[in-house]
Amino acid sequence: xxxxxxxxxxxxxxxxxxxxxxxxxxxxxxxxxxxxxxxxxxxxxxxxxxxxxxxxxxxxxxxxxxxxxxxxxxxxxxxxxxxxxxxxxxxxxxxxxxxxxxxxxxxxxxxxxxxxxxxxxxxxxxxxxxxxxxxxxxxxxxxxxxxxxxxxxxxxxxxxxxxxxxxxxxxxxxxxxxxxxxxxxxxxxxxxxxxxxxxxxxxxxxxxxxxxxxxxxxxxxxxxxxxxxxxxxxxxxxxxxxxxxxxxxxxxxxxxxxxxxxxxxxxxxxxxxxxxxxxxxxxxxxxxxxxxxxxxxxxxxxxxxxxxxxxx
Ligand SMILES: O=P(O)(O)OC[C@H]1O[C@@H](O)[C@H](O)[C@@H](O)[C@@H]1O
Numbered sequence: 001x002x003x004x005x006x007x008x009x010x011x012x013x014x015x016x017x018x019x020x021x022x023x024x025x026x027x028x029x030x031x032x033x034x035x036x037x038x039x040x041x042x043x044x045x046x047x048x049x050x051x052x053x054x055x056x057x058x059x060x061x062x063x064x065x066x067x068x069x070x071x072x073x074x075x076x077x078x079x080x081x082x083x084x085x086x087x088x089x090x091x092x093x094x095x096x097x098x099x100x101x102x103x104x105x106x107x108x109x110x111x112x113x114x115x116x117x118x119x120x121x122x123x124x125x126x127x128x129x130x131x132x133x134x135x136x137x138x139x140x141x142x143x144x145x146x147x148x149x150x151x152x153x154x155x156x157x158x159x160x161x162x163x164x165x166x167x168x169x170x171x172x173x174x175x176x177x178x179x180x181x182x183x184x185x186x187x188x189x190x191x192x193x194x195x196x197x198x199x200x201x202x203x204x205x206x207x208x209x210x211x212x213x214x215x216x217x218x219x220x221x222x223x224x225x226x227x228x229x230x231x232x233x234x235x236x237x238x239x240x241x242x243x244x245x246x247x248x249x250x251x252x253x254x255x256x257x258x259x260x261x262x263x264x265x266x267x268x269x270x271x272x273x274x275x276x277x278x279x280x281x282x283x284x285x286x287x288x289x290x291x292x293x294x295x296x297x298x299x300x301x302x303x304x305x306x307x308x309x310x311x312x
Pocket of ligand 1 (some may be wrong): 091217251
């Protein structure tokens with residue numbers, strides 16, 4: 001039985017608990033019964049449940065919840081580098097660090113707080129981070145859960161250094177699906193993509209949707225701000241809306257790569273797909289004092305909603 005949003009105490013609906021390694025995690029709840037869990041390990045969303053209690057994000061049964069290893073699943077944040085194209089470790093260091101709760105974040109738009117339970121986190125570089133990436137930044141992350149169960153992530157990255165710096169970024173979102181062979185992604189048709197399986201060679205998407213029958217590891221360029229993941233068997237559709245994030249990563253490791261990953265089950269590739277709002281191909285450059293914002297809104301709807309209703 002849901003509670004009325006009017007009397008729902010959003011602040012009280014936000015609870016801090018500890019995971020089994022003693023690391024703080026924040027649980028957000030909506031009046032209708034949806035929930036989300038955010039770990040200070042990586043600032044990573046590790047669970048997002050619908051009002052019916054269904055888990056919407058995939059986390060591997062072999063995930064290792066021990067920093068500095070990033071958790072295999074949920075929404076790892078790739079910053080300041082996506083992939084292994086730069087001098088840093090794969091996908092950057094943000095996902096391996098312990099973040100802090102930000103009790104006094106600079107204001108956001110009223111709509112970002114109103115009718116939502118939320119938490120604000122912050123990451124500042126350690127001495128060790130500055131040795132391998134000598135740029136001082138403040139990374140503020142707001143994770144919020146709306147009354148209707150939509151999950152929103154807002155990243156604000158500020159240059160607090162005396163020189164410009166550039167970075168790439170992705171919300172590496174592991175969606176839970178029933179069977180990858182039955183999944184279609186709409187919104188990427190006709191776009192160009194860089195294929196990581198062919199040394200980042202550029203191709204053009206030919207299909208009228210992205211479907212999966214082998215490993216996929218791509219970065220789609222200049223994608224529209226609305227993308228849909230249709231899960232035929234579960235009869236549900238995820239809708240991603242993004243802002244400030246021109247690219248979209250699509251990844252499924254398929255059989256062979258799954259077997260090579262120590263923190264991933266051999267068959268688990270069938271139950272997940274990563275579709276990330278990202279800024280990769282043209283890195284973001286910030287001058288001293290400048291701030292960048294990248295947002296995603298994740299929504300789940302029954303398959304019966306047609307794309308026209310979703311306004312994609
Ligand atoms: O194992 P990681 O570091 O979490 O990365 C997962 C995958 O992330 C993808 O986006 C990369 O393109 C893949 O090559 C990589 O395997």
